[in-house]
Amino acid sequence: TGAITLPAMTRLGYPKRLAAAVEAVASSGGQIMPPLMGAGAFVMVELTGVPYTAIMAAAVLPAFLYFFAVWVGINAYAGRYDLAGMAPEDRPSPRAVLITSAFFAIPFAVLMWGMFAARLTPQYAASMAILVGFVMLFFHADGSFNLARSLGRVESAMLNAARQVSMIAAIILCASIIIGVLSITGLGVKITSLILSASGGLLWPSLLLTALACLVLGMEVPTTAAYVICVSVAGPALSKLGLEPLQAHLFVFWFALLSTITPPVCGAVFIAAGMIGESWLKVAVTAMSLGVGLYIIPLTMIANPAIMDLATAPVAALLALVQIGLGLALISYALIGVFSPVRRAGLGVAGFAVLFGPVILAS
Numbered sequence: 001t002g003a004i005t006l007p008a009m010t011r012l013g014y015p016k017r018l019a020a021a022v023e024a025v026a027s028s029g030g031q032i033m034p035p036l037m038g039a040g041a042f043v044m045v046e047l048t049g050v051p052y053t054a055i056m057a058a059a060v061l062p063a064f065l066y067f068f069a070v071w072v073g074i075n076a077y078a079g080r081y082d083l084a085g086m087a088p089e090d091r092p093s094p095r096a097v098l099i100t101s102a103f104f105a106i107p108f109a110v111l112m113w114g115m116f117a118a119r120l121t122p123q124y125a126a127s128m129a130i131l132v133g134f135v136m137l138f139f140h141a142d143g144s145f146n147l148a149r150s151l152g153r154v155e156s157a158m159l160n161a162a163r164q165v166s167m168i169a170a171i172i173l174c175a176s177i178i179i180g181v182l183s184i185t186g187l188g189v190k191i192t193s194l195i196l197s198a199s200g201g202l203l204w205p206s207l208l209l210t211a212l213a214c215l216v217l218g219m220e221v222p223t224t225a226a227y228v229i230c231v232s233v234a235g236p237a238l239s240k241l242g243l244e245p246l247q248a249h250l251f252v253f254w255f256a257l258l259s260t261i262t263p264p265v266c267g268a269v270f271i272a273a274g275m276i277g278e279s280w281l282k283v284a285v286t287a288m289s290l291g292v293g294l295y296i297i298p299l300t301m302i303a304n305p306a307i308m309d310l311a312t313a314p315v316a317a318l319l320a321l322v323q324i325g326l327g328l329a330l331i332s333y334a335l336i337g338v339f340s341p342v343r344r345a346g347l348g349v350a351g352f353a354v355l356f357g358p359v360i361l362a363s
Helices: 002-011 016-027 037-048 050-080 094-117 122-136 148-183 187-198 203-218 223-240 245-256 265-277 280-290 290-304 314-336 340-363
Strands: none
Touching: 002 016, 002 094, 002 265, 016 050, 016 203, 016 265, 016 280, 037 223, 037 245, 050 245, 050 280, 050 290, 094 122, 094 280, 122 148, 122 280, 148 223, 148 290, 187 203, 187 223, 187 265, 203 223, 203 245, 223 245, 265 280, 280 290, 280 314, 290 314, 290 340
């Protein structure tokens, strides 16, 4: 998407470091947003035995909060650099947006209806969505029909699907091997004992050690693979400390994504910085400010687990959404807004108090 979004943002007057950071942070967010979660959702089903619909329901509000924090950060930067909005003549017409969005929205709506309204199995609902998407490949935005172009689309879709399926299959196969090795050798038990010993049997130090392990592993392997390895060795320790399996898995999965925007690797940052011709370090600093939710939201899943209970306790989940959203907004403005140091510190402290104050008081 950077080939389209980066020139558009620079034409609007975005500083290069901000444009590249927005692209890196937004692209990274696709791996935590249901329904696909960068193939991580399917691997999570295999490892936890939790139904796919339950994983999506648990992950959707944290993912929304991530993009909300990015949006707040962009607005703060817009005020900081006095950025103007897009001119009316440059905006696409509502009709064009509606038509082009339909090619994604209709199959997605069929998938959601099949799983949540019709209570179909994920496999059956996905088959229906694939069939609808296949039919829509033969139509164009202007309503015309061109068989030659449509066949090319079908070929491209089949190749992309094969690549995705092979990647998921390879990750699940490797996960099975890793789990088997840890079980047979007893290494998993030893690592679990090491984490519990190093943290003194306390939850939050264990979470910190797990987060650091995810960051280090994410520097060497893709996000989903880092999640599989880290949850295999740290997941049992977190479960022993009282976390639910899905809670522990989502915590690890989010922190496995850190390396996409965190130096020294920050793969998404390097790509975006190279495309726009800006210093990668400047882009990384801006990206970490915009993507502050990636560092904080996994911790709020532990401090306020109601955020994952949308399916079972929607009112409590929405109240948690408001609380966490307020805390993230305060922290984003503390990092990015044009304020005095005292006001920045006040906003930051207030944000952390909103997010973690109840846990601190309860302990």
